[in-house]
Amino acid sequence: MRSPELRLDIATVCLSGTLDDKLAAAAAAGFDGVEIFENDLLVSTWAPREIRARCGDLGLSIDLYQPFRDFEAVPPDVFEANLRRAERKFDVMQQLGADTMLVCSSVSPDAVDDDDLAAEQLHELASRAGERGIRIAYEALAWGRFVNTYEHSWRIVRRGDHPALGLCLDSFHVLSKGSDIAGIRVIPGAKIFFLQLADAPKLRMDVLQWSRHHRLFPGQGAFDLSTFVGTVAATGYAGPLSLEVFNDVFRQSDPARTAADAMRSLVILREDVSNTGPVQVRERMRVADLSTVSAPAGYAFVELAAPAPAGILAAMGFVHIGQHNTRPIQLWQQGDARVAVRAGVSERIGALGVATSEPLVAAQRAKRLLASGMSDVDYDDPAVTAPDGVGIVFVRPEGDWMADFTPPEPGMVVNTCGITGIDHISLTEPFDDFDQIALFYRAALGLEPEPEAEFAAPFGLIRSRSASDRDRRIRIALNVATLRRGHWAPAVLDPQHIAFTSDDVVTTAMAMRALGAPLLDIPGNYYDDLDARFALPPERLDLLRSYSLLYDRDEHGEFLHFYTHMLGSRVFFEVVQRIDGYAGYGVVNSPVRMAAHRQFRLANAPARE
Amino acid sequence: MRSPELRLDIATVCLSGTLDDKLAAAAAAGFDGVEIFENDLLVSTWAPREIRARCGDLGLSIDLYQPFRDFEAVPPDVFEANLRRAERKFDVMQQLGADTMLVCSSVSPDAVDDDDLAAEQLHELASRAGERGIRIAYEALAWGRFVNTYEHSWRIVRRGDHPALGLCLDSFHVLSKGSDIAGIRVIPGAKIFFLQLADAPKLRMDVLQWSRHHRLFPGQGAFDLSTFVGTVAATGYAGPLSLEVFNDVFRQSDPARTAADAMRSLVILREDVSNTGPVQVRERMRVADLSTVSAPAGYAFVELAAPAPAGILAAMGFVHIGQHNTRPIQLWQQGDARVAVRAGVSERIGALGVATSEPLVAAQRAKRLLASGMSDVDYDDPAVTAPDGVGIVFVRPEGDWMADFTPPEPGMVVNTCGITGIDHISLTEPFDDFDQIALFYRAALGLEPEPEAEFAAPFGLIRSRSASDRDRRIRIALNVATLRRGHWAPAVLDPQHIAFTSDDVVTTAMAMRALGAPLLDIPGNYYDDLDARFALPPERLDLLRSYSLLYDRDEHGEFLHFYTHMLGSRVFFEVVQRIDGYAGYGVVNSPVRMAAHRQFRLANAPARE
Structure with missing residues (x-):
């Protein structure tokens, strides 16, 4: 059997605005069809036929009208009223040209716990729908009064036994209940009329609130959507993959951007299913032109723009090893850590130089994941721009990219302070784009998520x-302020930093202080607490205190680190030493660092050359 | 026994900033003392003795050091380490001059379920604390591993049997568990060392997340704090009422404002306890200078500033009945609805004229609730400004305030459209201040909360x-956008409206349309859905459709209403008819109204004269 072409849909409820905004955004992002959420239609000034025409113009089909609520297992008088209500909605659907209606399992106090009655009434609904060329997709809400698992909804659909009656499966309702999805394999694909996809973070809260406010696009949350989609597709389900995500942020964000993020999520999900799903579905899920990622070989360099950073870099033991042949970029190096300092733009980490054996393939992959091209091309190597505006330059690990730089005059003093390389970069992202940016970096660079803090x-x-x-x-650490509003918070906006590695952070700190590096002082209360918590040997604690070193410990080992002042108002450096495979980032010490940065700013002008 | 003076405290964790910001805000709001949250001390550049000195300068005592975690019911080696840790914290407390330490019930995997062991180890801790003049206040966390109810913590404290060992009661931990607070009555007041207060909305979620992110100040949430405080005070507890509120918004908002809101909450809570609490505590809780509220007699007028509203008011059948003798304010009236139109300021509802038999008393009460004086005094009557900037002018119901207005020349055409009065005003408030503003209006005007939507x-x-x-x-309806960020949302900012009453909204709409009032058109899809939902008689549905009337129904009766266009970009009018005691505000129709307002704005310039 030849698979029909895979269709990608999005529910209008995922997107902000009125229906015209939503349809335009869905079409622009390349979706094939939409689910029309009833309220979006109700408030629209377009009559259903006009909506149909508009969708036609945009190349969108209307694949689902939703939701129809509280229909089944009710007393005869309520049943009659519900049939009347449904007929009115069928009128609307015929004008829309929508052939499938979503019916949610009842939450009504009128309903009774009677599967036979539910099946009988759904059969009658399907008969009436069928006469008008409409299908009924019955869905178990996770909070349905009597029917709240997909297994239960399937029993009722099977008992209802009508060609126009089938199931709607929604990943949220199935996975939020912790249901065993193996049971999906016994459902004939032809009886699955519709497949809705949503991810979600793991939250211990009321499932209805969880569903209505905190859904996410695939890959942004904690659900295993790849296995879910693979399982459903293996039944022979041939309908759309449709995103239905209720999310407070998406409801009020630019729908064009949300739709693009939604499409990226689907691309990444399809890749996952095509790599690891059941054999018979892999080809169908394959994303054309999405090459496999090469494992990155490390940071070749990080490009930085900051107010006059040369003094700080020199005081940290970096050496100016070259000047770009055509651009105002200086290359500074110490050990394997290279910082490309760019003049004349606002203070920020401008680009990550990622070493990989196949730069061109890596850049093509990133573009297929909806990265834009690098707006301001300063490198001959393939480059893209991540959704947060940071450039990614893919270079060969052999370092031939360094040929672009002319070495400076000889005789320069080399103050090596023991920095050996780059441990991680840390970026602060806007809350509304945080999940998508994290997903992009993981998918584009082949990274795996680490525990969230x-x-x-x-x-x-x-x-x-x-x-x-x-x-x-x-390693990339992404940070976000979960709220940032109003004029109070006086802290720097969206700080970023580069963390360098050292094999002996005490010696490194000593050497840097001797060179006059502007290192951040940590208050004494912090060390009194370290003493209380860890009972470190007194001479070790004194060393930490003397050099303002911060300390953490995990199940693997220890972490020592220190910071510089801000270069201007947002970028700073860190030096870290990981002992015995410490895996974290010293996040427990971040509030101390933040307060110290602020204290310094209140007391002094920022450190400048 | 003469009661000692009631002390009001606030935990530093309630407030944003570093310790210096927090202490200054607490002192400025008039608090007597603080709980110092450990992390605030750790990140501070002030040594404990400096913090003590700073608090002394500000007139604040340090009444609690908190929290000390995971102490009790552990194996001997862990116990030794925990005692060492506690001694280090006692060192800090002695330098701070803090005499009480909060010890939370353990969540540690090291702990065992053994009340005797817990009591024995707490006894030892208290002995060591007592030698240094320190008391241990043991608190049952709602998510404590073995000890998570106040009854259980009290059994352990009683068994621990040491003068320096007592309880800390926290309203959140007690009330979030649904515990019966009657059991508090058996605890001797002298064994309650500390009382922490927090309110919270009713949320069905993980209690730890609920506690850490969603606590509120008293009166803002769903807990009965009045009964709780009355019960604790009746034991003879003589320590502070201390607010400990973990809230994501407060963590990042101006601490001076948060502290003032916190103090207002305590004033209102004390009034409630002094009115309804156990007799022996009433006098102690009484708030000096807070007079009882007079029941309001209704809206005398609403003051409105808008671009050239005279045309719309005239087209709605209002009559210009007078001109203020000294200010650029016109008075318009129809039935008992009066709108004071003010020239020359930005578009908004500027003030509410509230009729009351004791204007001066009502204004004094509002000021005691931390309303500021009315900044721009245009009325001779007592007036204040609510926290959202809306003025409240208290006037006598007899209408002698109208003497300020000179009637216009006679012979004016009166186009009465059947408006009888003002039903409600609706304001959009900023999210961060929403709970406090709602509490202020309720307390200042003697209102009761209605169901939230x-x-x-x-x-x-x-x-x-x-x-x-x-x-x-x-009636006052307050609205808030739960998120509003970024540049997308094109809707008007912070809309406000005045809703007038009519006994026959159909006739009113007809009359207004005949006069050319700019009434809002509602799309046809809305009426198709009304038909599906309510099966109204066809001729009635046609009437609604013809006049763009919206419809709702509740358990009491029916609601008919319609809207005007925006006068400028944020203010509009509504006309409502409540049939058979309908109690709501037609909120279900708000999205339709919002979409229609936007559609009109996209298609036309705003309606102006």
């Missing part, structure tokens, strides 16, 4: 999510 | 909370 900083909560490749050559 | 508007979620007096003379 949330902590109370002096000016509000910060969530931190990091990712790294298996060999820990590329 | 949340709905999906085209550009994001809206929460709506209304309040009214018992006789439904003053």
